[in-house]
Amino acid sequence: MPISPPRAAGLAALGPRPRALAGLTALVTSAILACATCGSPGSGPAKTGSVEPPAAxxxxxxxxxxxxxxxxxxxxxxxxxxxxxxxxxxxxxxxxxxxxxxxxxxxxxxxxxxxxxxxxxxxxxxxxxxxxxxxxxxxxxxxxxxxxxxxxxxxxxxxxxxxxxxxxxxxxxxxxxxxxxxxxxxxxxxxxxxxxxxxxxxxxxxxxxxxxxxxxxxxxxxxxxxxxxxxxxxxxxxxxxxxxxxxxxxxxxxxxxxxxxxxxxxxxxxxxxxxxxxxxxxxxxxxxxxxxxxxxxxxxxxxxxxxxxxxxxxxxxxxxxxxxxxxxxxPSAEVQAKELERLDARLTKFRADPAADPGYIARLEQERAALAASLANEAAxxxxxxxxxxxxxxxxxxxxxxxxxxxxxxxxxxxxxxxxxxxAGVKPPPPAKGQASYIGGEQCSACHDAAEKHWATTRHAGAYETLVKVNKQFDLSCVGCHVTGFRQPGGSEVVEVAGLEDVQCEVCHGPGSIHAETPEKAGKAFGIRREAAVDVCLGCHTAEHSDTFNYEAYLRDVLGAGHGEGRRALLGDGPTGRELRAAGLEKAGGACPKQM
CATH class of the missing domain: 3.60.21.10 (Metallo-dependent phosphatases)
Incomplete structure (x- = not known):
């Protein structure tokens, strides 16, 4: 397919080309109904002796x-x-x-x-x-x-x-x-x-x-x-x-x-x-x-x-x-499919309404049949x-x-x-004097066994493995949101992640070394963040990477037995993160293999 070099010309070469506005409005139904019976079996065979027109x-x-x-x-x-x-x-x-x-x-x-x-x-x-x-x-x-x-x-x-x-x-x-x-x-x-x-x-x-x-x-x-x-x-x-x-x-x-x-x-x-x-x-x-x-x-x-x-x-x-x-x-197949969905929704609504006009329903059914036929047999x-x-x-x-x-x-x-x-061997800098370091969930579980067991049921617990399966655990575009304390003082790096794989406790609660040494002061948890504000989640759960994220819905998954039961009760019934994701996957027609 050759490409011609640019050639100079004046505006006069364009010439007048008047144009009238046109649009897609009302195109789908009218175009399809007009062609709904084109070439249908009911049109019958050609009469004996008739002259076939020359092929276009x-x-x-x-x-x-x-x-x-x-x-x-x-x-x-x-x-x-x-x-x-x-x-x-x-x-x-x-x-x-x-x-x-x-x-x-x-x-x-x-x-x-x-x-x-x-x-x-x-x-x-x-x-x-x-x-x-x-x-x-x-x-x-x-x-x-x-x-x-x-x-x-x-x-x-x-x-x-x-x-x-x-x-x-x-x-x-x-x-x-x-x-x-x-x-x-x-x-x-x-x-x-x-x-x-x-x-x-x-x-x-x-x-x-x-x-x-x-x-x-x-x-x-x-x-x-x-x-x-x-x-x-x-x-x-x-x-x-x-x-x-x-x-x-x-x-x-x-x-x-x-x-x-x-x-x-x-x-x-x-x-x-x-x-x-x-x-x-x-x-x-x-x-x-x-x-x-x-x-x-x-x-x-x-x-x-x-x-x-x-x-x-x-x-x-x-x-x-x-x-x-x-x-x-x-109309493209995409436009027709969307129109078919719209007609199906309207038919479902009116068929369930005893007061709906049967004639109107019949017209919708006719439109739907013509549209379905057009999708099955694309008009020339x-x-x-x-x-x-x-x-x-x-x-x-x-x-x-x-x-x-x-x-x-x-x-x-x-x-x-x-x-x-x-x-290899590259680690984040150590924390400043008096600041906490990351210790990993295994140490947390020594005192918080029930919380660790609930965490193991969440998607956070398998975050790193999803990368390992597709050889992306060393990819800078991915790893930071699948480990704990990435490039934070005393945290993890691309290769040096031992004990900090997955989205563990300290992603939400902060580095825990000081808390592990002194769990409480004056009867209150010390050296740790009790709750994660939504901003913590939004560091990774962006619209581009987590399209179904909803703070309260996702909390319903994260909180549970041994891990914020009271807070979970306050959230009450409602959609969970798993349910939102399942609905999103169903709408998309099923999951795709992880890429990048």
Whole structure:
């Protein structure tokens, strides 16, 4: 799939392309009901002697898969009920039911290196070594896409000398329109990708440019940045003049920045939001929305959810491809499945209501039957250009890419070997004079046997073993939340964890050496914290790593016989942490193997 070099053009080359607003509203039910009986057995065979119409030429199917910032993520934390992401599943998806000759993958920049302000940001030599290994694995798999990849440049690509070195070391087909500071690295203002037709000859051209939102931090790292709208206008015009039939603008910025470009740049068919805001959008992105001339796409970050746009084009339309206002939007399987769930819920409600109108229930049942039939037998695309938009979650239910899976196994093995050597004999500093040290749960159980027995029934007691099973007990991204006193004075380190494996008593109650020597003073517990405030839990139970965490519900598991029975009684009945997690796993369709 060849990539054409950028060619200059004036704004006049764009030409007037009036567009009418369109949307997805009411699309699902009306489209499906209209086609519900298409091709059904009841339509009967053709009459004897009738002349069959000539077969229509095959439609051209083109797939665009958009990422937001990947930020060095190769696999998700396996502690959530539905881990999203993973190199092996990303490329398993890209290689399944998508023609590699008619595929374009785009990412807005920030691919290789973690966000310097994020929780995965490397802060020391060992963490940077791991980040570099992940960057290498990412670059190898993304580079394998060849000419079907176009990448942007992000501020975190330049956030440190090591990040800048990664950008130079691992070249990819990158674009950036509102800065020319990276020309020496092969970064160009835009690229035009040729897509072959069903006959193998060039049939369609996809143009891609990228702009970076000029935030103060971005300007500090990237230098002066031209306003996004003016830069995008110039490059969209140039791409149209170069023959681009569909134009994509990657915006390394928030949705607001993407909307500004979509509204201010005539001729931008698809605008990709590079930085989703908020935990939920970071995971799932948001459905495509019609803005201005085209559509704004919003994938999730860290390759957790991709936005997949599939164009089905009538060959007769290729000579003068209509713009987004004329595209026929077809509901994706994802949208139809959600609508089916909604109809099922409504039917359950009204069937249970004796006063419900039978005619209304019958209409809902008809809608449901048509929708179920459509899901079972996907309707053929129609119109000059038919398009589906899908937010594809990257889960362990997807096909596995063998090369991606092997890259992760190699990474885990490298981390285990390197960090065992690097941290052998390394211990945290001793506590200051008069301060407590960590002693381990075994010493605690000498006086608190009943509490230890209850603790052994909790998930905290198996925290370290979950890492050992997948060779991640030496991984800096994981180990700190699976041991006691990690990198605290008198606590544990990556290798030196003997007696402090798992989430033991002292994680919640603090180091216990002083308490062990003097358990009480004046009839009260001494040298120990009786209760753990929610902030203690939130150090590890973050939204990204513990999606079902609820303080009171989780306390109902942690407290019990011999361990805070009175406090447990005050909590009363209610959901437990185990129940919340079980519900989350059921909703996700079952557990995934722990990754990273």
């Amino acid at each position: 030429p095959p439609r051209l199917t083109v797939d665009l898969v958009a990422f937001a910032r990947v930020m060095g993520a190769v696999a998700p934390c396996g502690c959530t009920t539905e881990p999203l992401g993973g190199l092996q599943y990303v490329f398993g998806y890209l290689g399944h039911d998508i023609d590699p000759q008619r595929r374009l993958v785009v990412e807005p920049g920030g691919l290789l290196i973690p966000d310097p302000k994020g929780p995965e940001a490397p802060h020391d030599e060992a963490a940077w070594a791991q980040a570099y290994q992940r960057a290498g694995a990412l670059q190898e798999r993304f580079a394998s896409l060849g000419g079907s990849l176009v990448a942007g440049v992000g501020a975190n690509d330049l956030s440190s000398p090591l990040a800048q070195e990664a950008l130079k070391r691992w070249p990819l087909p990158r674009v950036l329109a509102n800065s020319r500071a990276f020309d020496e690295l092969g970064v160009v203002p835009h690229r035009v990708v040729d897509i072959p037709g069903t006959d193998g000859k060039p049939a369609l051209q996809l143009g891609v440019t990228a702009v970076h939102e000029p935030s103060p931090e971005a300007v500090k790292l990237l230098g002066p940045l031209e306003p996004t709208t003016s830069a995008a206008k110039r490059e969209v015009a140039a791409m149209r003049a170069a023959g681009a039939d569909v134009v994509i603008v990657l915006v390394h910025g928030t949705r607001a920045a993407a909307v500004d470009v979509a509204e201010g740049v005539p001729g931008a068919d698809l605008v990709v939001t590079g930085i989703p805001e908020g935990t939920e959008k970071a995971r799932l992105g948001a459905p495509a929305t019609r803005v201005g001339h085209g559509w704004v796409l919003e994938p999730g970050d860290q390759a957790q959810t991709l936005t997949h746009v599939r164009l089905s084009i009538d060959p007769s339309a290729l000579a003068a491809l209509p713009g987004p206002d004329a595209w026929k939007v077809q 695309p129609t119109g000059a250009v038919a398009v589906t938009f899908e937010q594809q979650k990257i889960t362990c239910k997807l096909p596995v890419d063998a090369a991606g899976a092997e890259a992760l196994r190699s990474y885990d093995a490298w981390v285990a070997t390197q960090n065992q050597q690097r941290f």
